[in-house]
Amino acid sequence: MKCGGKGSLRWGAGLALASLLVGAGAAYGEPNDNKLVIDGQTLTTEAAAPEGVELDKLYSGWRFRSPETQELQTDDFENPAMVAVDQGAELWGTVDGSAGKSCMSCHGEAEASMKGVRAGYPKWSDKRGKPHTLETQINECRTDRMEADAWKWESSNMLGMTAFVGLQSRGMPVKVQTDGPMAQWHAKGKELYFTRVGQLNMSCANCHQENYGKMIRADHLSQGHINGFPVYRLKWGGLGSSHRRFKGCMENIRATPFKRGSDEFVALELYLASRGAGLSVETPSVRN
Numbered sequence: 001m002k003c004g005g006k007g008s009l010r011w012g013a014g015l016a017l018a019s020l021l022v023g024a025g026a027a028y029g030e031p032n033d034n035k036l037v038i039d040g041q042t043l044t045t046e047a048a049a050p051e052g053v054e055l056d057k058l059y060s061g062w063r064f065r066s067p068e069t070q071e072l073q074t075d076d077f078e079n080p081a082m083v084a085v086d087q088g089a090e091l092w093g094t095v096d097g098s099a100g101k102s103c104m105s106c107h108g109e110a111e112a113s114m115k116g117v118r119a120g121y122p123k124w125s126d127k128r129g130k131p132h133t134l135e136t137q138i139n140e141c142r143t144d145r146m147e148a149d150a151w152k153w154e155s156s157n158m159l160g161m162t163a164f165v166g167l168q169s170r171g172m173p174v175k176v177q178t179d180g181p182m183a184q185w186h187a188k189g190k191e192l193y194f195t196r197v198g199q200l201n202m203s204c205a206n207c208h209q210e211n212y213g214k215m216i217r218a219d220h221l222s223q224g225h226i227n228g229f230p231v232y233r234l235k236w237g238g239l240g241s242s243h244r245r246f247k248g249c250m251e252n253i254r255a256t257p258f259k260r261g262s263d264e265f266v267a268l269e270l271y272l273a274s275r276g277a278g279l280s281v282e283t284p285s286v287r288n
C-alpha cells in the first residue's frame with residue numbers, strides 16, 4: 001500500500017488510525033489564525049479549555065476550514081444557510097394546528113424572546129424527566145401548545161426553525177448545565193465520547209481530541225465542536241443537525257450509529273456542548 005499521498009488512503013476494516021492520517025507533520029498541525037467577524041461582530045473562535053477537558057485550547061471548527069469556506073460564513077448574504085433561516089422566520093409567524101396559534105402568538109419577536117436560548121441547550125426538562133434538545137422543545141410547543149403535528153428531526157421545517165432560533169444567540173458563549181439532574185447525562189455522554197466502537201475500533205476522542213489539526217483523507221480534522229449547528233454542509237447541499245453529523249462519523253468508523261434524538265445522542269450532544277463551553281454560538285455555520 002502506498003503511504004502518504006492524499007487520496008491513496010481508504011476507510012476500511014483493520015486500518016490503524018495512523019494510516020488514516022495524512023501529513024501528520026507540523027505543516028498541518030495548527031488551526032489557521034483568521035478572525036471570524038460577521039456584520040461587525042467578532043465571534044470567539046478560541047477559548048480556554050473547560051475544566052476536565054484535555055485540550056490545550058478550544059478552537060471552533062471554523063478555524064480548520066479553508067479560507068474559501070470560511071468566507072461563506074462571514075457574510076450573511078453569502079451564507080447559503082440563510083435561505084433556511086428565512087424559512088424558519090416565516091414559520092415563526094405562521095398559524096398552525098387546532099389551537100390556532102403561531103410561535104409568535106406566545107413568544108412575540110424571536111429576536112428578543114429567543115436571545116440566548118440556543119447557547120443553553122440541551123436543557124433539563126422536569127416535565128420529560130430528561131433533557132430537552134432544541135428540537136424536542138420545539139416539538140413540545142407544537143404538539144402540546146399548538147396542537148399541531150411534530151416535525152421530523154431532519155425535516156426542512158425543523159432545520160429552518162432551529163437555525164432561526166439559533167441565530168438569535170449568535171456570538172453568545174455556549175454554556176450548558178452539567179450538574180444536578182444533568183450530571184448523569186453528562187457522564188453518559190463522556191463515556192460514549194471515549195468508548196471505541198465499530199470495525200475501526202475508534203472513539204470520538206481518537207480523532208477530535210488526540211489528532212485534531214491533522215489531515216484525514218482530504219479533510220482537516222477539527223476538535224468536533226457543535227457550536228455552529230445546524231450547519232450548512234457543502235457536501236450535504238443543505239443544513240444538517242449535530243445528530244446527523246454524529247451518525248456520519250460513526251458510520252465512517254464502521255460502527256452502528258445511534259438514532260437521531262436517541263438518549264445516547266442527546267447525552268453526547270450535552271457532553272460536546274460542555275466541551276465547547278465558552279466558544280461563541282455560530283449558528284448557522286458553513287462547513288465543507
Ligand code: HEC
Pocket residue numbers: 092101102103104105106107117123134137138141142145146161165
Ligand atoms: C401557546 C403558547 C406557545 C406557543 C404557540 C409556542 N410556545 Fe414555545 N413555549 C411556550 C412556553 C409556555 C414555554 C416555556 C416552557 C417551560 O419553560 O417549561 C415555551 C418554551 C419554548 C422554548 C424554550 C425557551 C427556553 O428558554 O429554553 C423554545 C425554544 C420554544 N418555546 C420555541 C417555540 C417555537 C419554535 C414555537 C412555534 C413552532 C413555539 N415555541 C410555540 C409557549 C408556547
Ligand code: HEC
Pocket residue numbers: 020060061062064193202203204205206207208216219220221222223224225226228231242245246249250252253268287
Ligand atoms: C476517524 C476520525 C473520526 C472519528 C473517530 C470521529 N470523527 Fe467526527 N469528524 C471527522 C472528520 C474528518 C470531520 C470533518 C472535519 C472536522 O470538522 O473535523 C468530523 C466532523 C465532526 C463534527 C463537526 C464539527 C464542526 O465544526 O462542524 C462533529 C460535531 C463531530 N465530528 C463529532 C464526532 C463524534 C461525536 C464522534 C464520535 C461518535 C466523532 N466525531 C468521531 C472524523 C472523525
